[in-house]
Amino acid sequence: MPDAPFRIMHMDLDSGRGKVLEFGDPAEVLGGSGLAAALFEEYGDPEGSWDDPRQPLIFVAGPLTGCYPLMSKTVCAFLSPYHNQYAESHAGGRLALALRFAGLHGLMITGRAKRLSCLTVGTRRIDIYDVDYLRGKDVFGAGKLLRRISRRSMSGHRTILRIGPAGENGSAMACINVDSYRHFGRLGSGAIMGAKNLKAVIIEGDGDLDLPGGKDYNSLYKELFGQLTTTDMMRKYHDLGTPSNLIPLNELKALPWRNLQATTDPGVEGISGEVFAEQLLLRQTACSGCPVGCIHIGLLRQQFAKEHEYLYKQVNYDYESVFAEGTMLGLTKASDVLALLDETEKQGLDVMGAGVALAWATEALDTGLISEEETLVPLAFGEVNGYVQAVAHMGNKSNDFYAALSMGTPAAVAQYGGGDFACVLGQEMAGYATGEVFFAAQTLGFRHSHLDTGAYSYDQKVKEKDAQKAIDFLVKDDVDRIQLTSMVSCLFARSAYSQERLQEALAAVGMTATADNLLESAKKVQRMRWRLKCRSGFDPINAKIPKRFTEITTWKGSIDPEYMEQVRMGYAQAIVAMAAMDEEPETES
Numbered sequence: 001m002p003d004a005p006f007r008i009m010h011m012d013l014d015s016g017r018g019k020v021l022e023f024g025d026p027a028e029v030l031g032g033s034g035l036a037a038a039l040f041e042e043y044g045d046p047e048g049s050w051d052d053p054r055q056p057l058i059f060v061a062g063p064l065t066g067c068y069p070l071m072s073k074t075v076c077a078f079l080s081p082y083h084n085q086y087a088e089s090h091a092g093g094r095l096a097l098a099l100r101f102a103g104l105h106g107l108m109i110t111g112r113a114k115r116l117s118c119l120t121v122g123t124r125r126i127d128i129y130d131v132d133y134l135r136g137k138d139v140f141g142a143g144k145l146l147r148r149i150s151r152r153s154m155s156g157h158r159t160i161l162r163i164g165p166a167g168e169n170g171s172a173m174a175c176i177n178v179d180s181y182r183h184f185g186r187l188g189s190g191a192i193m194g195a196k197n198l199k200a201v202i203i204e205g206d207g208d209l210d211l212p213g214g215k216d217y218n219s220l221y222k223e224l225f226g227q228l229t230t231t232d233m234m235r236k237y238h239d240l241g242t243p244s245n246l247i248p249l250n251e252l253k254a255l256p257w258r259n260l261q262a263t264t265d266p267g268v269e270g271i272s273g274e275v276f277a278e279q280l281l282l283r284q285t286a287c288s289g290c291p292v293g294c295i296h297i298g299l300l301r302q303q304f305a306k307e308h309e310y311l312y313k314q315v316n317y318d319y320e321s322v323f324a325e326g327t328m329l330g331l332t333k334a335s336d337v338l339a340l341l342d343e344t345e346k347q348g349l350d351v352m353g354a355g356v357a358l359a360w361a362t363e364a365l366d367t368g369l370i371s372e373e374e375t376l377v378p379l380a381f382g383e384v385n386g387y388v389q390a391v392a393h394m395g396n397k398s399n400d401f402y403a404a405l406s407m408g409t410p411a412a413v414a415q416y417g418g419g420d421f422a423c424v425l426g427q428e429m430a431g432y433a434t435g436e437v438f439f440a441a442q443t444l445g446f447r448h449s450h451l452d453t454g455a456y457s458y459d460q461k462v463k464e465k466d467a468q469k470a471i472d473f474l475v476k477d478d479v480d481r482i483q484l485t486s487m488v489s490c491l492f493a494r495s496a497y498s499q500e501r502l503q504e505a506l507a508a509v510g511m512t513a514t515a516d517n518l519l520e521s522a523k524k525v526q527r528m529r530w531r532l533k534c535r536s537g538f539d540p541i542n543a544k545i546p547k548r549f550t551e552i553t554t555w556k557g558s559i560d561p562e563y564m565e566q567v568r569m570g571y572a573q574a575i576v577a578m579a580a581m582d583e584e585p586e587t588e589s
């Protein structure tokens with residue numbers, strides 16, 4: 001496997017034609033995050049509008065996909081309907097491996113289908129099916145019918161991406177569901193599929209994937225596999241899964257409750273990872289190429305499954321979803337959380353965005369900023385029924401209020417006020433009220449994700465308030481993670497894949513130039529991504545952290561707004577400098 005260019009299927013829905021591009025030097029763009037940004041620079045318009053059909057929707061794997069354990073993720077890149085900025089979202093499932101078994105590293109879609117369609121890509125065929133009969137179908141109903149369309153392909157190497165009503169309705173919180181239990185969740189990628197008139201994309205991995213072989217590769221693979229499966233490194237992800245974090249974060253006063261009105265609550269006893277595991281856990285599953293299996297599936301019993309008395313449903317839960325549609329809404333019963341997650345999944349909405357937005361709506365209702373005329377149903381912390389109905393209203397944009405809310409909490413704040421208590425850090429917050437560095441980091445983070453940097457852990461480990469030290473940490477951690485998201489590894493495996501390990505892994509598959517250039521190219525990718533984000537309108541210098549984040553108490557005591565602002569401004573300046581670094585100087589004509 002030499003350092004050959006990537007194979008990208010470019011599908012143009014306007015003409016109905018697809019062609020394979022040989023694109024990018026891996027030693028320069030690496031793959032994943034770097035490859036996606038390079039493709040967007042070439043084919044997208046960061047200054048254009050997100051819903052212009054000519055804008056590309058990009059899905060890319062990495063150079064190590066399928067070669068090593070947990071190299072299982074795919075990067076999706078697009079111009080976001082949330083803020084019209086260049087965005088990335090990451091998902092597992094079978095997509096990355098299906099692309100590689102289809103002989104591809106990525107799929108880039110431009111144009112708009114004439115009717116609501118399903119695009120199918122395999123090694124020998126590309127088809128666009130008219131699926132207008134799926135219009136308005138929820139994610140589960142659509143999934144059942146789509147599996148029939150692709151019945152002849154091997155299910156192990158086939159992936160199905162689909163959207164629900166939220167994506168068809170252009171919601172900025174619409175996700176793309178990947179193989180039922182994984183998602184391109186944040187920043188509205190589902191609306192891009194909707195804008196392209198695509199209900200679904202099916203990749204049929206109907207070819208072969210030759211593994212590199214050789215002594216170095218075999219022994220490195222064995223070593224990594226052993227490390228990931230027989231040591232404690234990944235145990236917590238498999239056993240209780242990420243919900244094991246609920247009790248420790250609650251004890252640390254870092255778990256957001258009721259729209260971040262509190263950071264700890266005894267009610268955690270009802271929705272801890274332990275309670276889910278004892279009472280509701282049905283099974284665990286894994287992304288393709290992952291021996292860990294952190295995906296926890298709970299059983300939603302008949303009293304919540306309204307459709308049929310004897311029906312039960314399988315619902316995926318993890319830490320972030322239990323925070324956003326549990327603690328943030330004051331729900332303290334695990335089965336209530338599963339019921340709400342189930343409805344959110346049906347609508348094809350991002351669970352984190354929807355939960356945090358509804359927490360804002362609850363406080364807005366409580367303080368009289370809005371009334372039930374807007375919310376249509378009573379919303380009160382701890383009451384699941386109102387939330388289940390409200391999520392359906394968001395997916396369907398039932399009235400002006402839900403139409404605004406489903407474009408993101410800032411869109412609703414612009415119309416109704418309440419910005420002081422909107423828990424938005426670039427987008428709806430992640431479940432870590434750990435302190436100043438995390439709040440600044442999520443506000444400015446590339447994906448506004450808790451996984452952009454390890455700021456939540458920095459807050460827990462570093463007591464001193466040295467803003468420059470925190471800024472240096474954020475810039476370095478960003479580039480460290482870009483190496484992983486370019487390969488594209490699951491970030492849960494970051495302890496196994498240090499920079500040196502990634503270089504060994506690349507060299508063992510014959511990609512020596514990429515291995516040698518890894519750090520320098522990752523820094524280049526870092527600059528390219530910030531350049532794209534800033535060109536598309538991101539203004540880090542003027543990004544705001546809402547007042548609510550200054551009002552809380554964590555294990556360290558009250559938030560120090562001055563320190564938080566120093567970190568925010570310093571990191572913002574570093575981002576602006578990185579974005580400007582490789583720009584051509586303007587010359588006078």
Ligand code: SF4
Binds near residue numbers: 286290492
């Ligand atoms: S650890 Fe979990 S998310 Fe990561 S690759 Fe494995 S199953 Fe997927």
